Amino acid sequence: EPEVTQTPSHQVTQMGQEVILRCVPISNHLYFYWYRQILGQKVEFLVSFYNNEISEKSEIFDDQFSVERPDGSNFTLKIRSTKLEDSAMYFCASTADSYEQYFGPGTRLTVT
Amino acid sequence: GESVGLHLPTLSVQEGDNSIINCAYSNSASDYFIWYKQESGKGPQFIIDIRSNMDKRQGQRVTVLLNKTVKHLSLQIAATQPGDSAVYFCAVSHSGGGADGLTFGKGTHLIIQP
Numbered sequence: 001e002p003e004v005t006q007t008p009s010h011q012v013t014q015m016g017q018e019v020i021l022r023c024v025p026i027s028n029h030l031y032f033y034w035y036r037q038i039l040g041q042k043v044e045f046l047v048s049f050y051n052n053e054i055s056e057k058s059e060i061f062d063d064q065f066s067v068e069r070p071d072g073s074n075f076t077l078k079i080r081s082t083k084l085e086d087s088a089m090y091f092c093a094s095t096a097d098s099y100e101q102y103f104g105p106g107t108r109l110t111v112t
Numbered sequence: 113g114e115s116v117g118l119h120l121p122t123l124s125v126q127e128g129d130n131s132i133i134n135c136a137y138s139n140s141a142s143d144y145f146i147w148y149k150q151e152s153g154k155g156p157q158f159i160i161d162i163r164s165n166m167d168k169r170q171g172q173r174v175t176v177l178l179n180k181t182v183k184h185l186s187l188q189i190a191a192t193q194p195g196d197s198a199v200y201f202c203a204v205s206h207s208g209g210g211a212d213g214l215t216f217g218k219g220t221h222l223i224i225q226p
Binding site for chain 2: 056104
């Protein structure tokens with residue numbers, strides 16, 4: 001069964017550094033998403049991406065964040081200058097033409 | 113904006129019993145509702161969904177009920193098993209279609225007692 005994959009599984013970075021989180025969505029899917037989950041809290045929507053552009057973004061997704069689909073398979077989330085409060089699990093999700101979003105296993109980002 | 117809440121942060125049930133997990137949402141324009149299961153250290157796993165033109169949908173051992181009048185959603189798990197232990201989230205979409213981000217509730221931790 002196809003699945004969303006994410007790398008790395010755990011990323012440790014120092015405050016102020018740039019990080020890039022990578023995702024490979026399911027191959028025939030058209031819509032891509034990033035969510036985050038701070039430890040012990042609910043999953044929060046960051047951004048959706050369709051047809052090579054951002055479709056929707058939340059208040060969390062400020063100028064420090066950007067997304068890119070650099071080729072036909074990868075979907076990346078970049079945080080330009082990480083802050084301590086960016087520490088969280090980051091989940092990528094994708095969907096075809098349906099509503100059902102399939103989530104990846106997540107990347108744990110630790111900012112020190 | 114949308115807010116999604118669950119009534120109970122933790123639910124403890126005996127193995128073999130039925131479980132009911134509840135969720136409330138605020139936006140009457142919400143039209144798509146999903147239940148996800150999240151095991152420790154993993155991403156949310158899709159369980160079942162329902163659209164606003166339905167009030168009940170059944171899957172394997174799971175049933176989702178939607179009451180649009182009171183903006184309430186529930187997940188029923190029949191004959192709970194140890195593998196059902198996880199955190200369960202409801203999620204809501206308010207504009208329909210794949211481009212929309214989901215609004216998640218806070219989650220109910222389902223604990224199965226032997």
